[in-house]
Amino acid sequence: MRNARIIFARELKGFLVSPIAYIVISIFLIVTGWFFFSTFFLYNQAELRTFFGLLPVTFSFIVPAVTMRLFSEEFNAGSYELLKTQPVRSLDVVLGKFMAAAVLVAIMLVPTLSYGIFISFIGDLDWGPWVGGYIGALLLGAAFSAVGLFASSLTRNQIIALITGMAICFFLTLIDKMLFFLPEGAVGVFQYLGADYHFQNIARGILDSRDILYFLSVSFVMLYGTHLVLEERT
Numbered sequence: 001m002r003n004a005r006i007i008f009a010r011e012l013k014g015f016l017v018s019p020i021a022y023i024v025i026s027i028f029l030i031v032t033g034w035f036f037f038s039t040f041f042l043y044n045q046a047e048l049r050t051f052f053g054l055l056p057v058t059f060s061f062i063v064p065a066v067t068m069r070l071f072s073e074e075f076n077a078g079s080y081e082l083l084k085t086q087p088v089r090s091l092d093v094v095l096g097k098f099m100a101a102a103v104l105v106a107i108m109l110v111p112t113l114s115y116g117i118f119i120s121f122i123g124d125l126d127w128g129p130w131v132g133g134y135i136g137a138l139l140l141g142a143a144f145s146a147v148g149l150f151a152s153s154l155t156r157n158q159i160i161a162l163i164t165g166m167a168i169c170f171f172l173t174l175i176d177k178m179l180f181f182l183p184e185g186a187v188g189v190f191q192y193l194g195a196d197y198h199f200q201n202i203a204r205g206i207l208d209s210r211d212i213l214y215f216l217s218v219s220f221v222m223l224y225g226t227h228l229v230l231e232e233r234t
Helices: 002-016 019-042 047-069 071-078 079-084 092-124 127-153 159-178 186-192 195-203 209-233
Strands: none
Touching: 002 047, 002 092, 002 195, 019 047, 019 092, 047 092, 047 127, 047 159, 047 195, 071 079, 071 127, 079 186, 092 127, 092 209, 127 159, 127 209, 159 186, 159 195, 195 209
C-alpha cells in the first residue's frame, strides 16, 4: 500500500495544480448552485431535494471529466511504460489513481455543504436526508470514479475516455427510468442495477446495506476490470 499512497499523493497534487480540475469544479458548482437556488427563488422552496435528485446526472458527466486523463494521458505520453519499470504493481497504480479521483470528488462536494447550512438558518432542515444525501454522494462519486478510471484505461485518447465513461455512467443512472420497456420478470433485476435508484434510497436518510453493497460492488468490478486491462497491456 505504500506505493499506492505515493501514487495517490502524486495524482492528487497533479489534480490540484491543473487548471482543468478547477474548471470542472467550477462547472459543477455553477450547475448544482443553479439547481439549488432556482427552487429557492423561483418556487420559494428551501430544500435540497432538487440538488440530490439531479446529482447522479451531474456526476455522470463531471466525474468522467475528472478521470479521463488518469491513464489516457500517461499512455499517450509514454510515461506509463516508464512507471512500470519501477517496482510498482498494477494494483498499486489503480488504487492510487482511484483514491485521488474519489478524494477530488469529495473536495468538489465540500462547498455544497453551505446549501444545507443556508437552509438551516432560514427554516427547518431535515438532517437525516442531508447526511444520507452526502453519504450517498460520496459512494456514488467513488463508483463513478472507478467507472471513469476503467474508461481511461481503455484508450490513449482522453476524449474517447470521457465519452466512454459518460456513456457507462449515464447508463447506470438512467437504466431504472426505462423499466416500462422491460418484461415484468426483469424489472427487479434492472432496477437493482440503477445507480440513481440506490442513491435516492440513501438520500432519503435510509442506510440500507443493499444500497451500500451496490456502490461498493460497482467500484470493485470497475477497478478489477481496470487492473485486468493494465495487466493485458503489460
